[in-house]
Amino acid sequence: MVDCDRLASRPLRILYLSWRDREHPEAGGSETFVERTAEILAEHGHQVTLFTARFPGAAATTWHDRVRVVRGGGRFGVYAHALRHLARHRDNYDLVLDVQNGVPFWSPLLARVPVVNIVHHVHRDQWPMVLGKQLGAVGWFLESRVAPWAYRRSDYVTVSEATRSDLAELGIARDRVSVVYSGNDQPADLDSYADIPRTAEPSLMVLGRLVPHKHNEVAIDVVAALAERYPTLQLHIVGSGYWEDALRAHAQSSGVGDRVNFHGFVTEAEKHRLLAESWVVLMPSQKEGWGLTIVEAGLHATPAIAFAYAGGVTESIVAGETGLLAADVPELVAQVDALLADNQLRGKYGANARRHARSFSWERTGTELEGHVRRIAVRARG
Structure with a gap:
């Protein structure tokens, strides 16, 4: 109980796994969610490390405000590099946020702490468009069959009720999926x-x-x-x-x-x-x-x-x-x-x-995500 009380109050050490970061030339809405929520978590006192892919001209390590960014591997190699980082440093984290952009990072295979799978949307129709019919079928098999099994003990976070329903069709119970709506960047001017x-x-x-x-x-x-x-x-x-x-x-x-x-x-x-x-x-x-x-x-x-x-x-x-x-x-x-x-x-x-x-803000989004991950970390320890 003492450990649980301490974990419920002290800052968490969080590893965020994402395919791309905001500096990547192909960054999109998913990366915006990752970066903004990571910033809010760090502003609230948590220690956040973002592991992501390298790209031409990118530094191996850098800082995005209070978030430490570590890069390794390319478009596909990032997954192996991320798992190697997790294997080397898994005792240094309290929780892993694993962003599944079609294919996840498979972090439950090595993590000794809770893993939260973050899914923006299911890629059923996109696999054949991007990889063709045969490779697309492999991608969809990994996303729809293998990933739900690998993350069967993990909680999920998604950004809409629509995706929550799509995940339910893959056999992921709705009570394991929390909806955290994206925020909105409102310019100061x-x-x-x-x-x-x-x-x-x-x-x-x-x-x-x-x-x-x-x-x-x-x-x-x-x-x-x-x-x-x-x-x-x-x-x-x-x-x-x-x-x-x-x-x-x-x-x-x-x-x-x-x-x-x-x-x-x-x-x-x-x-x-x-x-x-x-x-x-x-x-x-x-x-x-x-x-x-x-x-x-x-x-x-x-x-x-x-x-x-x-x-x-x-x-x-x-x-x-x-x-x-x-x-x-x-x-x-x-x-x-x-x-x-x-x-x-x-x-x-x-x-x-x-x-x-104007009803959406990243502060609210980050705070909601913080609440979910805090409860998951404490529950796992308890």
């Missing part, structure tokens, strides 16, 4: 963006990594479908990734190459400026655990539209209040048309989206 006018002509925006499963081709198809109705409609694609050349080719072949603007990776200030200027934000992704871009857009009263089957977006968007959810591409096109044509409706959704977005 947020109010200053309210003075930025919308673009004079209709404009759409997509924001995120340029990879196949984000389906940014659909946003280009929307522009092509509405080209005659809105002769000056523009699409702004913000983000970088290996799929950019394919997207550029698709825009040209669709006859809207001059309407699609590729901005690449931009600064935080530029990102928020573009969100504030846009009329509507699109998220045509196949699957999202939450949809961080949606609530970021909401800060600027910019409504969003996504596919209902994407999962977590059904919670980051309050359908019919802060934005819209489509069942398929034709319905998505119709919904974009409706919002572009109706200034009053777009303004109403935007005002609601702003209130919704």
